[in-house]
Amino acid sequence: MQDLAWAALSDPTRRALLGVLLTRPHSVSEMVTKLGVSQPTTSKHLRVLRESGLVQVTGDAQRRIYSIDAVPLADLDRWLAPYRKLWNERLDALGRHLDAKEH
Amino acid sequence: MQDLAWAALSDPTRRALLGVLLTRPHSVSEMVTKLGVSQPTTSKHLRVLRESGLVQVTGDAQRRIYSIDAVPLADLDRWLAPYRKLWNERLDALGRHLDAKEH
DNA sequence: GACGTGTATGCCTTGACAAGCATATGTCGC
DNA sequence: GCGACATATGCTTGTCAAGGCATACACGTC
Numbered sequence: 180m181q182d183l184a185w186a187a188l189s190d191p192t193r194r195a196l197l198g199v200l201l202t203r204p205h206s207v208s209e210m211v212t213k214l215g216v217s218q219p220t221t222s223k224h225l226r227v228l229r230e231s232g233l234v235q236v237t238g239d240a241q242r243r244i245y246s247i248d249a250v251p252l253a254d255l256d257r258w259l260a261p262y263r264k265l266w267n268e269r270l271d272a273l274g275r276h277l278d279a280k281e282h
Numbered sequence: 283m284q285d286l287a288w289a290a291l292s293d294p295t296r297r298a299l300l301g302v303l304l305t306r307p308h309s310v311s312e313m314v315t316k317l318g319v320s321q322p323t324t325s326k327h328l329r330v331l332r333e334s335g336l337v338q339v340t341g342d343a344q345r346r347i348y349s350i351d352a353v354p355l356a357d358l359d360r361w362l363a364p365y366r367k368l369w370n371e372r373l374d375a376l377g378r379h380l381d382a383k384e385h
Numbered sequence: 386g387a388c389g390t391g392t393a394t395g396c397c398t399t400g401a402c403a404a405g406c407a408t409a410t411g412t413c414g415c
Numbered sequence: 416g417c418g419a420c421a422t423a424t425g426c427t428t429g430t431c432a433a434g435g436c437a438t439a440c441a442c443g444t445c
Contacts, residue, residue: 182294189292190403191285194361201364207422220404222423241412241421249369256362258297261304263359266352293433310392323434325393330432343441344391 181258183231184251192216193224193233197247200234204246284361286334287354295319296327296336300350303337307349 187193192214199205199213207225211218225245228234232251238244290296295317302308302316310328314321328348331337335354341347 185292185294185297189288191288192403194288197365208420217405218422219406219424223403226423239412240410243422247365247368249365252362252365253369256366259355259359259362262300262350262352262355265350266356289432295433311390320435321392322394322436326433329393342443343393344443346392 180232181251181254184233184255187227187231187233188255190224190227192220193228196221196224196228197233200245200247204237204244206242206244208242210245283335284354284357287336287358290330290334290336291358293327293330295323296331299324299327299331300336303348303350307340307347309345309347311345313348 188197195214196210199210205213207218207221210216210225211221214221216224225234225236228245229236232248234245235248236243236245291300298317299313302313308316310321310324313319313328314324317324319327328337328339331348332339335351337348338351339346339348
């Protein structure tokens with residue numbers, strides 16, 4: 180299931196769509212104008228995002244409103260968690276390095 | 283540059299390679315046996331990871347040792363950051379819901 | 386210098402995916 | 416019911432990536 184989210188996010192256009200949805204939910208035509216992508220292409224990308232669980236669609240058949248579903252992103256965050264300590268260690272080492280230089 | 287990282291991480295085999303490298307650096311043959319993937323395939327995936335900056339290679343030409351480079355992952359984390367508040371809000375809402383139920 | 390080991394690369398086939406275009410579906414106002 | 420609008424889907428084409436296989440390259444050993 181996370182595989183679907185990774186595959187969905189590997190496409191820059193779909194990440195841009197999520198970026199647009201970050202501020203507030205949008206209709207399809209709003210996203211079309213904001214990104215300058217054709218309407219069929221936008222609908223196809225939204226389908227992928229929908230089937231991966233990254234967005235939800237709500238409302239009537241015309242003027243469907245898409246919004247972000249954070250659940251798969253939280254999964255992503257959990258995947259990333261074990262690696263997070265790696266760059267924290269790097270920052271710690273850098274901090275110690277700078278501290279040592281001060282003396 | 284982040285596009286490269288996203289593309290690299292979209293493949294499950296490459297994510298598995300990173301998972302193996304999480305504990306400690308490995309040589310190619312170690313990863314081959316741990317993942318049960320053929321050696322050429324492993325080398326090709328490692329090349330993608332290398333060119334996306336996700337891993338570093340160190341050591342002699344034979345027995346090359348691969349290790350994680352956390353920098354692109356930190357970029358990923360920064361990309362994820364604005365979305366993080368979305369599921370925090372969800373958790374807050376859930377918390378308020380449970381609180382309300384207690385009374 | 387020949388050999389064995391570890392790693393990388395080239396070639397090939399297959400499958401997936403993105404975008405463009407045309408078209409279908411679904412819904413509203415009249 | 417019929418246009419007008421918003422959204423979705425089918426079809427086709429080009430591109431690209433993954434894996435299998437054979438093979439090249441680099442290094443150490445004798």
